[in-house]
Amino acid sequence: MRVLIVDDEPLARARLASLLAECSDVEVVGSVGDGDAAMAALGDLQPDVLLLDINMPGLTGTALAQRLAGRKRPLVVFCTAYENHALHAFDLGAVDYLLKPVRLERLNEALQRAGQRLQQMPRETVSYLHGRLRGEQVRVALNDVVSLVAEEKYVVVQHRGGQLLLEESLRQLEEAYPQQLIRLHRNCLVPSQRLVGLKTLADGRVLARLSGTEFTPEVSRRNLPTLRKLLRMG
Missing domain, CATH: 2.40.50.1020 (LytTr DNA-binding domain)
Incomplete structure (x- = not known):
């Protein structure tokens, strides 16, 4: 599973990368600090999942998720310090909603859910x-x-x-x-x-x-x- 970390806090990105290193069948393909950088990286990195913060400068996490709502990939797992965005996050099709500080157990659960959803998707033929x-x-x-x-x-x-x-x-x-x-x-x-x-x-x-x-x-x-x-x- 290819994962892109999107968070404006360097320490938060480093912590997520450290946790992901303990998860099986996961490849961290990138780590960026805002939604605009994430959009620019999608074509090259082709992530399966975004670990996405909500409050960021420029393009926010929810705005980015809204842009991606019509796509099959990447799936979105929100990682935020705020509880009050959860309902809107799931309305946008998020796989899971993790509260900071993210625990390894919850991160594994979210990735398992994302993996199950990816397996249910029809395989895309390469042109x-x-x-x-x-x-x-x-x-x-x-x-x-x-x-x-x-x-x-x-x-x-x-x-x-x-x-x-x-x-x-x-x-x-x-x-x-x-x-x-x-x-x-x-x-x-x-x-x-x-x-x-x-x-x-x-x-x-x-x-x-x-x-x-x-x-x-x-x-x-x-x-x-x-x-x-x-x-x-x-």
Whole structure:
């Protein structure tokens, strides 16, 4: 089980990491200090479970959970010092609600519940893009893709391991993966899970913020309403 710790207190993150080291079949894939950093890390880290604080600067734990409510993964286990958010937390689909200081026994119970829910989920098939790298045919998992940009005869795929050239057009890829790829511009597609925010420049242009990269492609006015709606829905 891949676990991401999200808490603005370094000591709280360290304590959770120490407790998780005593839990079986658990891998701590990251530890971040706020909800915005968590959203930015999801695409690369692919956690199964978030151990999520509620009161944090910026994007709060409940706001983050609300954005994730429509996704199968990651599941959310709240870890907080406050009792009065429990009802709202379970309304958001949280697996469990742990009060600080978190005890190892309760943490194990929460992870067991998360594991049972994960086992009940249908297995997701991995989609691959097939292209060329230095003349050789290779493939890359769509989950690892950062962006797809049309350049002359090919589509250049940026992914976690480098680049790949595809002969399919952006339109063909968009039609093949309508639930996974979104269009930013006539020359650019990105996996929907990579989109974490939008940045408006002084000249009115809007750039997309993507997890796992510093690349900030421009968003066309035509596609801007769809992207804003997607971010609101999480």
